[in-house]
Amino acid sequence: MLSIYRPPSGNMHVFLEKMERILLKIRDDSAKIFIAGDFNIQIFLRKV
Secondary structure (H helix, E strand, C coil): CEEEECCCCCCHHHHHHHHHHHHHHHCCCCCCCCEEEECCCCCCCCCC
């Protein structure tokens, strides 16, 4: 289980690079990984 928080002001590019490195380190084809947290990634942009 992995819990992650990225502050809204955090650099998205840096966050994704670090996330990729972490996932590559803990990767195991026989293990299941559960990731939860607040990535502060805005998926839906509201038009005003």
